[in-house]
Amino acid sequence: MVPLYKDMNLIYMMIGNDDASVEIPVEIKTQDTTAPKIFYTFNQTEHEEATDIVISEGSTVKDNLAVSAKDYFFGDYVQDISVTASESYTEILDIGEHSVDFTAVDEGGNEASLNLKISVKKKVNKAEPFSEAVDIPTTSLVPESMLNDEQILVNRKNSLPKDFEPVLATIPEKYAVSSGYRATANTVNAFEKLADTMVKETGLKMYVTSSYRSYDYQSQLYNGYVAKHGQKEADRFSAKPGHSEHQTGLALDLVAEGGTMMTFGETPQSKWVSQNAHRFGFIIRYLEGKEDITGYMAEPWHLRYIGMETATKIYNLGLTYEEYLELE
Incomplete structure (x- = not known):
């Protein structure tokens, strides 16, 4: 094997009609103009x-x-x-x-x-550990000026008015498990791009299995979970009415093709989403290991639309939305 970049001296032999041969020395110099x-x-x-x-x-x-x-x-x-x-x-x-x-x-x-x-x-100090046995009270309503802002923070301490409903657009049926799912127009458009890019880059598919929920519908869900599991357990994975991001129209729950929502985190779709959602303006809202900060168990299936600039910053920092807002 010729060493890389080594100049070479070769002998080129020409043979004429009379079988006489002539040796012609040929010098080959390597010239690399390609930048790394x-x-x-x-x-x-x-x-x-x-x-x-x-x-x-x-x-x-x-x-x-x-x-x-x-x-x-x-x-x-x-x-x-x-x-x-x-x-x-x-x-x-x-x-x-x-x-x-x-x-x-x-x-x-x-x-x-x-x-x-x-x-x-500045490094954000972890909040005091969240205790499942303590019922965190409502502290404040989200200011009216923030209700339709994509940077809105809705969590255990910040709630939405009962009558709040954002301007919604329908999610095309090809992107959801069935028809009738709705979210804000920017959320819908961003998810379509995200899902299409996933198919293009990996061949994998996923669908929306939950999107906008009204205050009353969230109340039915939460009360049903409490009746079935008890409030302590229900509070680990379900928001009280008014405290759900789904009411903003900016949140989507996902399911992989042929899978279930609860097993989404075990799929290649989940891995791809965790590494690429920010490119389209989404964050994984409830991260593993951050339960004491968000107040909820990890939900790799739960996407929150927040815009590409903010989503990329949060992704690069590896923080929750609560932690990020403390930095700002």
Whole structure:
């Protein structure tokens, strides 16, 4: 095998009609003008183009993302090459805005560079552990000015008026388990794009199995759960009327093709959604390990539409919506 980038001296032999041969020396010089490419992996997603990165104080950029570079000069044979980073890559940075530079040079002397803007945010302390035995009282109604805002926070401490109903659009039947499901227009449009992209990239399908719920319907659900399981258990997975995100029209529950909602977290669809929902403006609202903050058990099937910019920030931080709002 010829060593990479090695110049070669060959002998080209010509044979004439009289069987006489002439040896012609040929010198081949390798010229590589193809620049390498730098990649970085953040939150299990690989990127080539620079995006804004948000990390919590007390950690380094290196703790949060991995950087690599590849040389594509040899076509199908891809060669890994080393990456040089500025000192800020391994330093614990102060709260604020920072810049980290990466450089990769291949054996042909071609250089690639990447500059990442890093925002360091104040670390959020975990809330006091949520006790299933304590009934958290209603503390306040969501301000009227926020009722139709996609940034609205609805949880155990923030409730919606009984008569609140957002402007709703119908979810096309091909995206739901049956007809009649509704959500806000932006939520519907974003989910259609999300579901279509999943099919295009993976061939997998999923459907909406719950969307907008009125105050009265949520009341029926909650009271039914209490009657069947008791209030302590019901409060782990069901919101009291007025405290459900479904009443905003911004929340969707999902089911994989041929599966059930409760097993959605075990499916490849769930894995893809957890890594890509933010691209379309959604967050996984109730995260595993954050039950003491959200007040509910983990629900990998529960998507909340919040807009691409905010969803991406929350995804990059790995926080719940409650934790994110404390940073703002």
